[in-house]
Amino acid sequence: MANKQTYGVLLDTSFLIRLLSVSDPLHGNALDYYKYFLDNSIAMYVSTISISEYCVKGEVSELPLVSMKIIPFNFHHATKAGKIACALYKARNNGDFPVKDRLIIPNDSNLFAQATIENDIKYFVTSDVKAADVIKKISEREPISFNHLDINIPCNSSFGKLF
Numbered sequence: 001m002a003n004k005q006t007y008g009v010l011l012d013t014s015f016l017i018r019l020l021s022v023s024d025p026l027h028g029n030a031l032d033y034y035k036y037f038l039d040n041s042i043a044m045y046v047s048t049i050s051i052s053e054y055c056v057k058g059e060v061s062e063l064p065l066v067s068m069k070i071i072p073f074n075f076h077h078a079t080k081a082g083k084i085a086c087a088l089y090k091a092r093n094n095g096d097f098p099v100k101d102r103l104i105i106p107n108d109s110n111l112f113a114q115a116t117i118e119n120d121i122k123y124f125v126t127s128d129v130k131a132a133d134v135i136k137k138i139s140e141r142e143p144i145s146f147n148h149l150d151i152n153i154p155c156n157s158s159f160g161k162l163f
Helices: 013-020 027-039 048-054 075-093 106-117 131-141 155-159
Strands: 008-011 043-047 069-071 121-126 147-150
Touching: 008 106, 013 027, 013 048, 013 121, 027 043, 027 155, 043 048, 043 106, 048 069, 048 106, 075 106, 075 131, 106 121, 106 131, 121 131, 131 147
Parallel strands: 008 043, 008 121, 043 069, 121 147
Antiparallel strands: none
């Protein structure tokens, strides 16, 4: 029987794309994480922002929303997102955060705000390896309460399981 966890995860659009695309090289990893979250009763959150991003090329009916909690973007998220974006812009303008091929994406700031405001979110789950640097830079300037979880790293390695 699975242990009941006391935290949740916010699933990024990149995670959802890989989970639902069997031809994607990271599909197996995404599926392993998804099963791990289900097996361990870890609450999976998906933002309305990620749903809108997914629907650019996919259909909402493809998403396994029955196993996820939907987080609408609200006033508290918006005020925190502004502070997060401001911290990133200041870091970039001071030369403290060289942004080469990555824009400071408002949607990312919005998702990071949701991950911080929603009390039980421990991880932002994504295939975006560059998100780790962005999250680290934000945490130097603005309090956040979650960690980056990179699905490029197999689930067994992230959670220390032997099989």
